[in-house]
Amino acid sequence: MIDDEKMERDRARRKRTNRGSSEEVVDLSFNPGRRGTNEPIVEEEIVAVNEASTSVAIVDLTKDSNDSSILSADVVDLTEINGTEDRDEVTPPKRSRRRKHTSQDMGSGNSVVISSGDETDDSDDLVLLNSPLPDEVNERLASCKTASPPKKIIKCPICYDDDAAIKASGRRLVSTNCGHIFCENCLKTSISTQHKCPTCRKKLTMRQMHPIFL
């Protein structure tokens, strides 16, 4: 499962970025934190509480990390992982970048991996913000636009004639009090045999209907 997701995401990312695809592949294989968490922020907090001595860690993770020399390489690494997860969702990129640069300054043992990830991070952030989201939104908008107008065809659910055919043959469209639409003839016949709405089975009399004009 997780591996499949990973593969898909990797593929998608390769398509999106125009440059440096080989670099990315290296980056991906290195990075352990790619397993998709949906809420990077929550993850950050949990890490802060569990791993590091509380107050310092929180300051470090959420704000500036200038005073973080106390922290071990492990903690720096974890923030880095969060950074890569951030990439999957769209989050403000500025904060994570700043964090990464300071972590490089620390010169921990992991800095090589981190820096290589860093570069693709930035490019990915840009690409993500520019291309895929608007596409999805556009698709949805487009489907909304195309889906609504054809639904305007109104059919009598009994004789299956549409409103044009009903009007053309001199019949009227009627609505029941419960809001269901039929052609006048069908509804009258139906009420006279069953005394209820054909659609919802609510009790109906001949008076509980009215013509509608569309």
Next chain:
Amino acid sequence: MSSGLPRRIIKETQRLMTEPVSGISAVPDEQNARYFHVHIAGPKDSPFEGGNFKLELFLPEDYPMAAPKVRFVTKIYHPNIDKLGRICLDILKDKWSPALQIRTVLLSIQALLSAPNPDDPLANDVAEQWKMNESKAIETAREWTRVHAH
């Protein structure tokens, strides 16, 4: 009314042909367009799975104001279907509505195969067996399916 086939029946028949329901086929008779040869596949995870059940469906003169008449031709061991293949199903009787159609009726029958209801029996002996010893009843239903429904 007797002047040819109502347009609704023609439309329904066309749609049954162009957009068939999975596991269900309904073909109008060549001689009589109100008479349909129906086949329903036994639903998955029911004692009727693997069976192919033949039914006949007839649209009476006052259809859709009156319900279609449907009957199992294939022998079936089911508490709501009797020896003659008659089906105990509310929408075929008092719960019929002209807004229902052949398609929805056949879907309901397919669902009835998945959910036998021995508390509202038509075949009393079968229903009794179903309530007394359900696993044995299901085994009998499987057996009948193997023997009769293919």
